[in-house]
Amino acid sequence: MPFFAPLNPPVAAWPGQRVWIVGASSGIGAETARLLARRGARLALSGRRAETLDALASELATATGSEVRSLPCDITDAQAVAAGARTLCEAWGDIDLVLVAAGIYDALRPQEFHEGDLPAVRHTLDTNLLGAYHVLAAVLPGFRHRGRGHLAFVSSVAGYNGLPQALAYAPSKAALNNLCEGLYLELQPLGIAVTRICPGFVDTPLIAGGHFPTPALQTPQAAARAIVLGLERGDFEIHFPRYFTSLLKVLQWLPRRLYFFLLRQVTRP
Numbered sequence: 001m002p003f004f005a006p007l008n009p010p011v012a013a014w015p016g017q018r019v020w021i022v023g024a025s026s027g028i029g030a031e032t033a034r035l036l037a038r039r040g041a042r043l044a045l046s047g048r049r050a051e052t053l054d055a056l057a058s059e060l061a062t063a064t065g066s067e068v069r070s071l072p073c074d075i076t077d078a079q080a081v082a083a084g085a086r087t088l089c090e091a092w093g094d095i096d097l098v099l100v101a102a103g104i105y106d107a108l109r110p111q112e113f114h115e116g117d118l119p120a121v122r123h124t125l126d127t128n129l130l131g132a133y134h135v136l137a138a139v140l141p142g143f144r145h146r147g148r149g150h151l152a153f154v155s156s157v158a159g160y161n162g163l164p165q166a167l168a169y170a171p172s173k174a175a176l177n178n179l180c181e182g183l184y185l186e187l188q189p190l191g192i193a194v195t196r197i198c199p200g201f202v203d204t205p206l207i208a209g210g211h212f213p214t215p216a217l218q219t220p221q222a223a224a225r226a227i228v229l230g231l232e233r234g235d236f237e238i239h240f241p242r243y244f245t246s247l248l249k250v251l252q253w254l255p256r257r258l259y260f261f262l263l264r265q266v267t268r269p
């Protein structure tokens with residue numbers, strides 16, 4: 001592969017692409033589903049809220065004429081995720097792209113951390129991190145067998161650096177960021193694409209009511225456009241908005257003394 005070639009095969013055309021979005025009932029996943037339905041992809045929408053998914057699937061199918069099915073499942077339940085993948089492979093023959101957008105945010109605070117917070121930590125890691133492994137276990141055998149397929153994980157810039165008020169969320173995303181790199185190294189030579197998606201702040205239910213600054217806040221529609229564009233370019237990492245996320249990338253390289261000093265200036269109540 002030439003050194004400056006796209007790291008993944010660019011998605012040239014969406015019509016007929018079989019896309020499974022896990023975490024499609026609201027926010028970034030739902031808006032990406034709207035955009036991909038308009039582009040003609042065949043979609044399966046997963047999440048825990050069956051009624052919301054049913055309503056979205058029938059709204060999108062009616063509005064766009066695309067095939068959109070509701071496939072409720074909880075990403076923390078490995079068997080349910082495997083059953084979802086089986087259902088899709090039986091119906092579609094294969095899955096071209098799995099977009100994992102499912103995620104939850106906690107606002108755990110170190111000063112107040114106690115034993116009672118551990119279930120929230122477990123739930124965050126089960127959803128944001130182990131959920132990704134459940135998807136891998138469900139779809140990778142088929143992808144490997146066929147030597148094709150695309151895994152895209154919505155992670156976060158929160159995984160770039162340590163953050164206050166995100167004691168389970170940020171480590172879950174740091175691990176997911178790392179997992180995507182390992183997966184890319186292992187799977188790309190087998191013909192399987194891996195994409196890491198790191199949004200900045202996006203105005204969705206996930207961060208609603210949070211008591212923290214949200215600089216460079218994006219709409220979920222803008223997030224969906226950036227994700228689809230990045231997939232079309234064949235990016236390994238899709239991060240946006242670039243002026244904000246690039247700054248956070250620079251912060252990764254700063255001595256921690258300087259990083260802690262700067263972060264205290266911007267997160268001070």
Ligand SMILES: NC(=O)c1ccc[n+]([C@@H]2O[C@H](COP(=O)([O-])OP(=O)(O)OC[C@H]3O[C@@H](n4cnc5c(N)ncnc54)[C@H](OP(=O)(O)O)[C@@H]3O)[C@@H](O)[C@H]2O)c1
Pocket residue numbers: 022023024025026027028029046047048049050073074075076101102103104127154155156157158198199200201202203204205206207
């Ligand atoms: N909003 C931001 O500022 C921001 C920034 C960076 C990264 N992100 C990431 O973007 C992704 C999407 O979040 P969002 O902002 O769009 O928030 P959102 O509107 O709350 O969407 C979260 C999605 O995850 C699904 N989900 C949660 N737990 C699940 C489970 N156990 N099983 C299956 N699905 C589950 C939810 O569906 P159900 O409730 O129906 O299960 C929902 O569809 C998350 O991974 C988040 O970490 C968000």
